[in-house]
Amino acid sequence: MLGLEYFSFSALFSPLFLAFMLLVTAAYFVVIGPLSERFAGAEPVSLSKKISFVSGMFILYLAQGGPISLLGHIMFTFHMTTMALSYLVAPPLLMMGLPAWLWRAILKVNPFKKLGFLARPVVAAVVFNGLFSFYHFPAVHDYVMLHFALHRIYYLVLFIASILMWWTLINPLPEKDKASGLTKIGFIFLNMVLLTPACGLIIFSTKPMYATYSDPNTWAQAMGYCVSGDPSKLLQAFGGPTFFNIMSTKVDQQVGGIVMKFIQEFIFASMLGKVFFQWYKTENKEEDDITPAEFNEGSLNRA
Helix, strand or coil, rough: CCCCCHHHHHHHCCCCCCCCCHHHHHHHHHHCCHHHHHHCCCCCCCCHHHHHHHHHHHHHHHHHCHHHHHHHCCCCCHHHHHHHHHHHHHHHHHHHCCHHHHHHHHHCCCHHHCCCHHHHHHHHHHHHHHHHHHHHHHHHHHHHHCCCHHHHHHHHHHHHHHHHHHHHCCCCCCCCCCHHHHHHHHHHHHHHHHHHHHHHHHHHHCCCCCCHHCHHHHHHHHHHHCCCCCHHHHHHHHHCCHHHHCCCHHHHHHHHHHHHHHHHHHHHHHHHHHHHHHHHHHHHHHCCCCCCHHHHHHHHHCC
C-alpha cells in the first residue's frame, strides 16, 4: 500500500524512536504515580488526562517515527500531514495530559522561566507561524531535509514554539489563565490568518517547488535518513519519488497545502466553538450571580 511493502520494519517503525517514546510514556506514569508524592500539591491524575497524554504520544510517534513519517519523505501530502499532527494535534493533547501540579514543577526550572515572554499571545503566534512558514520556503525546506542534525533541531524548536503558541488556549494552570474569551477568539483568528500565506503559496504554485519531492537525487539523499544503506540503491530500485506517488508532483504539492490548511481550520474552528461557549457561559454566570438587591441598587444609582 502506497509502496510501504518495499521498506523494512526498521524503516517503517523506527525502533529506536519508538523505544524513546515508550520510555517517556513510562516515565510519565511513574512521575504521576509512585513519584507524585515528591511534588507539592500533587493530586491523583484523572483517566481522561492519561488518555490525552498517551494519545498525544502515539500521534507524535506516528508523525515523526511511524509509517506516516516515511511517507512524508515520499509525498508532500504526507509531509504536511506529519506537520499538522506534530504541531497542531499532538501538543494540545500532551499539554492537557499533564496535571497542573506537574506543570508548576516544570515551570520552576530556570530555562522555562526565561521563555515566559514567548508565551504571550501575539509573540507566540508570530514565532510559531513564522518558523513554520520560513521552513516551507523551498530552499530552506530542501536544505533542512538534507541535513539530519539541523532537521532534528529545527523540528524540536518548532515543537517548543507550538507548545508556546497553544499555551494561550490550553493553559493548564488556572492561576495563569488570564486571557479573556475575546482575547482567545482574536488569537485563534490571528493564527488562522498568519498561516494562510504559506499555504496559499503552496496551493497556488504553478510548478513543483521542492527538489526533495521532484528531483530523484535530492529525494534519494533525503531518504537516506529514513532508510539505511546506500541511497543510490533507492534510485536503482525505484528511480525517484514518482514511483510511489499516486498523483503528479504538482498536484501532490497542492493537496499537501490544502490538507495542512484544512486540518488547521478544523482544529481552530473547533477550539473557537469551545472558547466561545465557555466565554458565553462565564458571562451568563456573572449576570446570574447578581443579587436582586445589587440590581435594585444599580438601578437607583442610575436614576
